[in-house]
Amino acid sequence: MLSFPPSPQVKVFVCREPVDMRKSFDGLSATVVNIVDHDPRSGHLFLFFNKRRSMMKAIVWEDSGYWVLAKRLEAGRFQVFDRAGADKGRFEITTSELALLLDGIDLRSLKRTRARKEVQSMLRT
Numbered sequence: 001m002l003s004f005p006p007s008p009q010v011k012v013f014v015c016r017e018p019v020d021m022r023k024s025f026d027g028l029s030a031t032v033v034n035i036v037d038h039d040p041r042s043g044h045l046f047l048f049f050n051k052r053r054s055m056m057k058a059i060v061w062e063d064s065g066y067w068v069l070a071k072r073l074e075a076g077r078f079q080v081f082d083r084a085g086a087d088k089g090r091f092e093i094t095t096s097e098l099a100l101l102l103d104g105i106d107l108r109s110l111k112r113t114r115a116r117k118e119v120q121s122m123l124r125t
Contacts, residue, residue: 006060011044012098013090014080019048021055025066028059036090040066045098046090053077071102079106 015036023031028048032040040046041061048057056078058069078101080093097107
């Protein structure tokens with residue numbers, strides 16, 4: 001059974017390109033393959049935003065099939081800090097950042113202490 005937010009072992013990938021929010025299971029899993037360049041059945045969670053960042057969809061594979069989750073903000077926008085990286089199609093956030101994002105917290109203004117960064121890197125190995 002899917003737990004939300006997912007455990008820290010689950011990676012959360014954010015698609016850099018805006019996505020048509022009419023997409024569902026097949027369209028989002030194809031976007032994971034074509035744009036995010038990852039396996040949609042990996043068990044990791046993939047986030048997609050519309051152009052205005054007022055809507056978000058997520059897709060994740062569970063043993064028997066996909067879950068698609070959606071959220072639309074009544075006011076404001078999802079504020080995600082797009083980390084610079086070599087990967088053009090995606091960037092990664094932590095599950096704790098996902099929880100904050102869903103609560104409406106602006107991730108661009110968050111700062112992590114050095115000790116917290118070290119703990120996060122240990123959890124990922």
